Amino acid sequence: xxxxxxxxxxxxxxxxxxxxxxxxxxxxxxxxxxxxxxxxxxxxxxxxxxxxxxxxxxxxxxxxxxxxxxxxxxxxxxxxxxxxxxxxxxxxxxxxxxxxxxxxxxxxxxxxxxxxxxxxxxxxxxxxxxxxxxxxxxxxxxxxxxxxxxxxxxxxxxxxxxxxxxxxxxxxxxxxxxxxxxxxxxxxxxxxxxxxxxxxxxxxxxxxxxxxxxxxxxxxxxxxxxxxxxxxxxxxxxxxxxxxxxxxxxxxxxxxxxxxxxxxxxxxxxxxxxxxxxxxxxxxxxxxxxxxxxxxx
Numbered sequence: 001x002x003x004x005x006x007x008x009x010x011x012x013x014x015x016x017x018x019x020x021x022x023x024x025x026x027x028x029x030x031x032x033x034x035x036x037x038x039x040x041x042x043x044x045x046x047x048x049x050x051x052x053x054x055x056x057x058x059x060x061x062x063x064x065x066x067x068x069x070x071x072x073x074x075x076x077x078x079x080x081x082x083x084x085x086x087x088x089x090x091x092x093x094x095x096x097x098x099x100x101x102x103x104x105x106x107x108x109x110x111x112x113x114x115x116x117x118x119x120x121x122x123x124x125x126x127x128x129x130x131x132x133x134x135x136x137x138x139x140x141x142x143x144x145x146x147x148x149x150x151x152x153x154x155x156x157x158x159x160x161x162x163x164x165x166x167x168x169x170x171x172x173x174x175x176x177x178x179x180x181x182x183x184x185x186x187x188x189x190x191x192x193x194x195x196x197x198x199x200x201x202x203x204x205x206x207x208x209x210x211x212x213x214x215x216x217x218x219x220x221x222x223x224x225x226x227x228x229x230x231x232x233x234x235x236x237x238x239x240x241x242x243x244x245x246x247x248x249x250x251x252x253x254x255x256x257x258x259x260x261x262x263x264x265x266x267x268x269x270x271x272x273x274x275x276x277x278x279x280x281x282x283x284x285x286x287x288x289x290x291x292x293x294x295x296x297x
Contacts, residue, residue, distance in 0.1 A: 001183055004140050004238045006031035010060075010088050012081060012129065013037055014068065014121075015095030017044035020144070020189070023230035024092060025052060031234070033090065034060040036081055040067040068095055068121035069113055078128035088132040090237070092142040093122040093166075101203025103157040110203060111158045118162035123169060133182055140183040140237050143170040147190050150245075150254045153265055174242055183240040187233055190249025191224055224249070 011028045015021035017039035025037055029052045039045045042065045049063055062084065066077045081088075097117045099110055122143055133139040148156050149163035167186050174184035224247045236244035245251050256264040 001181065001240045002138060004090070004183065004240065005138060006033050006090075006234075006238070009033045009090055010085050010136075011035055011090040011092065012085075012088055012125075013092045013094060014125065015039055016063075017041040017048055020226045020229050020233070021092075021094045022048045023226040024094065024233065026055075027227075027230045027234055028090075029056045029059050032059075036062045036064070036085060036088075038064045038066055038068075038077065038095070040065065069097075069116045071116070071120065071124065074121050074124050075128070078125050082128055082132055086132055087136040088129055089136045089139050090142070091126065091129050091133060091140075092144070092233075093125060094142075094144045095121065096144065096146070096163075099158045099203060100155065101206040102155050105205030106158060106203035114158040115162050115165075118159070119165045119169070122166055126173070134180055138181065138183075140185070140240070141170075141173065141177070142185045142187060142233065142237060144187045144189070145170065147188055147250045147253060149186075150188055150250065151257045151264060151268075153268075171242075183237070185233075185236055185241055185244055187236070187244045188246065188250050188254070189224070189229055190245075190247030190251075 006028060009028075009032075011033040013021055013024050013028070013035065016025045016035075016037035018041070021037075021039065022044075025035055025048055028035060035052070037045060037049065045063055045065060049061055052059065053061060064077045064080070066073050068074050095117065097114055099106060099114045101110075103111075126141065126143075133141060143166050145166040146159070146163035148160045149167040152160035152164065167188075170184060170186040174186075177184055229246050232246050233244055245254060253264065253268065256267060260267060
């Protein structure tokens with residue numbers, strides 16, 4: 001498969017109002033792509049769009065304000081994009097949300113909200129826009145999974161379930177779409193400085209003290225700038241990488257999970273408590289911590 005050509009491409013990016021999504025939008029504009037940007041935060045999306053238009057007045061930009069937790073609204077926006085852009089060269093499903101709390105501390109509705117945004121919306125948008133990808137020679141699909149699509153620590157049942165699902169979905173699509181000439185990349189960021197911890201919900205059964213302690217620990221993981229993450233992702237797209245891990249905070253736990261699939265979490269927690277493993281590579285949160293790696297909602 002030839003290297004991906006960004007120039008003149010139509011790129012669809014979800015969760016584009018902040019974090020990795022905003023950084024991807026800017027980086028794609030610099031590479032000559034036209035943009036279709038989605039987010040639920042209209043005000044922040046306007047700021048990103050205005051900045052890109054000021055720097056790249058020749059780029060075509062379209063925006064859609066949508067809450068991806070709303071299945072009907074997501075379907076309507078997907079249909080509008082498909083009609084307006086019958087040929088899409090790049091789709092990046094980046095939007096994501098977090099939820100702090102053990103499985104017995106969250107309600108079913110809270111759990112389902114994470115699955116809806118992080119997985120169902122990815123499937124829904126990919127299914128709706130797949131004809132537009134197939135119509136564009138050399139197209140590419142990127143789904144942002146997570147560090148927690150590689151490991152599954154305590155307190156992250158909903159988030160890990162959604163991100164492992166994204167990983168499996170993406171890997172299967174990679175095998176299915178190879179004959180169509182469509183590249184597919186699964187991305188697993190480590191500790192990226194995004195707003196996901198600010199926007200994360202807290203399980204109804206989590207105490208304020210437990211959440212505060214968990215969040216303080218998680219914020220130590222946020223060492224990688226979104227702009228750096230975006231560049232790593234787009235280099236992976238250009239080279240048609242099947243999987244992209246961002247930072248040692250993703251690479252080290254991934255290696256441990258493959259070597260010690262049943263006991264990696266105990267090793268990470270022990271190393272963190274003893275100071276042997278740095279927080280930036282430990283990925284061993286407390287039960288009430290929100291997810292801290294990907295951008296999006």
